[in-house]
Amino acid sequence: xxxxxxxxxxxxxxxxxxxxxxxxxxxxxxxxxxxxxxxxxxxxxxxxxxxxxxxxxxxxxxxxxxxxxxxxxxxxxxxxxxxxxxxxxxxxxxxxxxxxxxxxxxxxxxxxxxxxxxxxxxxxxxxxxxxxxxxxxxxxxx
Amino acid sequence: xxxxxxxxxxxxxxxxxxxxxxxxxxxxxxxxxxxxxxxxxxxxxxxxxxxxxxxxxxxxxxxxxxxxxxxxx
Numbered sequence: 001x002x003x004x005x006x007x008x009x010x011x012x013x014x015x016x017x018x019x020x021x022x023x024x025x026x027x028x029x030x031x032x033x034x035x036x037x038x039x040x041x042x043x044x045x046x047x048x049x050x051x052x053x054x055x056x057x058x059x060x061x062x063x064x065x066x067x068x069x070x071x072x073x074x075x076x077x078x079x080x081x082x083x084x085x086x087x088x089x090x091x092x093x094x095x096x097x098x099x100x101x102x103x104x105x106x107x108x109x110x111x112x113x114x115x116x117x118x119x120x121x122x123x124x125x126x127x128x129x130x131x132x133x134x135x136x137x138x139x140x141x142x
Numbered sequence: 143x144x145x146x147x148x149x150x151x152x153x154x155x156x157x158x159x160x161x162x163x164x165x166x167x168x169x170x171x172x173x174x175x176x177x178x179x180x181x182x183x184x185x186x187x188x189x190x191x192x193x194x195x196x197x198x199x200x201x202x203x204x205x206x207x208x209x210x211x212x213x214x215x
Contacts, residue, residue: 002176075173077186139185 003063004078008132011125014055019122022048026115041111045118081135089128096120150208152182155200162200171195 001009022044029036100117156162164178171192180186181196188196197204 002174075177076189076192077173077177077180139180139183 002078002136004081005133005136006063007059008129008136010055010059012129012133014052015122015126015129018048018051018055019118023115023119077140081132081140084135084140085128085131088131089124092127093120093124096123146210146212147184148187148208149184149211150181152178152196152207155202155207159200167196167199170199 025044026036026041097117097120100113100120104113104116156164156167163175164182165175168175168178172195173188173192177186177188181188193208194204197207200207
């Protein structure tokens, strides 16, 4: 498995686990009708982002130590797969942001919009990584 | 839409060129071994420049290395 594909798998897993837990906690807290303080929300979000950062850093260290991937050239196929994934995830993100910015303000506000924006970014990142994996597994024909 | 796709004789020609490995061929044209493997298995169609470089390294005409064939035929 190429380092790029491995990184995509790690990213998919980490995003799903970290932010799945985050959104689960948020929904449980909201269901319980408790007033969640601003600091608690920020603290949870910071924890999720920090965890993600640690996972990304650890994965980078392991990849470099294991296969000397820093020397692996990034050739035309890698570039094309990355470009296609980025293009698709861009449209996913754009759709999410249009919903968050142009539709949601008329019906809701506050933390709901923040979480919706975060969710849209999360989905775009997962889509990006999924299409990288597909590009390496199933192939890419321009 | 055309029912044709690109095929190649890369594996055979690589063998005939002194049993060149995928890594060796990749190094000579500037791509990774995995990209050569993907080209051979039909998972990736190389750029025009890469295709010409492959043909040049293997010392064969381009249409002998890559073919545009009907699917299933």
